[in-house]
Amino acid sequence: MNFRKLMFLLGLAIIFSTAATAQNYKYIGAAKCKMCHNKPDKGEQFKVWEAGPHAKAMDALQGDEKNDATCLKCHSTAGSVDSGLLAGLKADEGVSCESCHGPGSHYKSAAIMKNKKMALSKGMTDPTEETCKACHLGEKPEGHVAPKKAWNFDEFVKVIAHDDPTTTN
Ligand code: HEC
Ligand code: HEC
Ligand code: HEC
Ligand code: HEC
Numbered sequence: 666m667n668f669r670k671l672m673f674l675l676g677l678a679i680i681f682s683t684a685a686t687a688q689n690y691k692y693i694g695a696a697k698c699k700m701c702h703n704k705p706d707k708g709e710q711f712k713v714w715e716a717g718p719h720a721k722a723m724d725a726l727q728g729d730e731k732n733d734a735t736c737l738k739c740h741s742t743a744g745s746v747d748s749g750l751l752a753g754l755k756a757d758e759g760v761s762c763e764s765c766h767g768p769g770s771h772y773k774s775a776a777i778m779k780n781k782k783m784a785l786s787k788g789m790t791d792p793t794e795e796t797c798k799a800c801h802l803g804e805k806p807e808g809h810v811a812p813k814k815a816w817n818f819d820e821f822v823k824v825i826a827h828d829d830p831t832t833t834n
Contacts, residue, residue, distance in 0.1 A: 690788035691752035691770040692742065695720075695761040698769065701778070706831070713827040714762065722759035731756075739800040760800070765792040794818040 699711040714720055722740040723731065730736045737744025742764040743756040752770055754763065763769055767790035777783050785791070801816050814820075 689771060690768040691750050692746060692754035692763050693752050693769045693773060694754040694763075695758055697753060697773060698762045701775065708827055708829040708831075710762075710827040710829070714825075717825050719760035719764075719825065720758070723757055724759075735806055739803060739805075745800075764800075765796055766790060797821065 695711065695714065703709050703711040726733070726736050726740055734744060737756060739745065739760075741756045741759055742761045743751055743754050743758065745764065746768075750768060754761070767788045769788065771787040772778060772784040772789045777787055781789075790796070797818065798816070801812075801821070
């Protein structure tokens with residue numbers, strides 16, 4: 666094999682291996698997280714989320730708006746990601762766990778979840794104010810209802826808090 670051909674094949678191999686890792690992380694839906702994150706003594710995150718504004722984000726949309734990509738990109742996790750990455754997540758879940766914590770297909774096992782560093786290397790993300798701002802201060806369509814309250818991270822994050830009282834963070 667000549668040098669140019671070798672470099673070409675190496676290049677291809679690098680492109681494919683990066684593409685494969687990025688695309689392997691898929692969105693599995695809140696029901697999968699519920700299995701482990703709905704215990705009352707550990708803060709029942711699923712129940713708290715279900716009762717909060719994000720699980721109801723699709724209820725704000727009427728009729729055809731429920732299929733309108735312009736609205737779905739902020740009112741539903743499924744509508745905000747590439748459809749090829751959906752593995753169980755449905756649009757009617759609204760804004761669910763994986764919009765803030767990252768696609769769960771590869772970090773969802775207990776052994777990985779218990780090791781935060783490992784979970785972060787398998788698609789989990791630490792939610793920051795930037796995560797929220799992508800939707801809350803993102804470009805809304807003309808005529809969109811005005812927010813009831815001006816954006817304030819510290820206040821808003823308290824409204825959706827779902828701490829686990831048994832962990833340190
Ligand atoms: C098989 C059980 C299991 C499943 C399924 C699961 N988790 Fe976890 N998760 C755990 C365990 C165990 C921990 C470690 C903390 C603890 O003991 O509760 C954890 C920790 C976490 C943490 C805290 C990480 C940190 O240290 O800051 C987040 C956030 C989280 N999980 C989100 C999710 C999301 C989102 C899903 C669904 C996509 C999910 N988990 C699915 C078991 C699970
Ligand atoms: C850039 C993100 C974004 C886009 C795009 C978007 N929304 Fe929203 N929407 C929000 C956020 C965030 C809220 C919460 C209130 C606020 O801060 O504006 C909201 C709130 C609403 C509410 C009020 C819900 C309530 O409970 O009071 C309605 C109705 C609504 N949106 C409809 C729509 C429709 C219809 C579309 C598409 C034409 C759309 N939105 C597109 C982010 C978005
Ligand atoms: C709108 C964003 C958002 C959504 C949706 C969301 N979370 Fe969280 N979650 C957060 C934030 C912010 C924290 C606090 C992170 C910190 O303290 O570092 C958190 C913390 C957690 C923790 C760690 C709690 C602790 O004290 O150790 C777990 C577990 C968790 N979330 C699971 C879930 C599950 C399961 C769902 C869906 C049922 C969900 N989250 C939905 C933003 C979100
Ligand atoms: C994928 C888009 C998206 C992300 C990311 C997101 N939100 Fe939201 N959020 C919404 C939408 C849409 C609503 C409106 C739901 C409704 O009322 O129908 C909302 C509503 C809320 C509300 C209720 C506000 C009100 O006036 O009714 C709070 C509080 C909130 N979000 C906090 C947060 C925080 C804190 C974060 C980041 C940790 C975050 N959100 C991330 C889309 C998002």
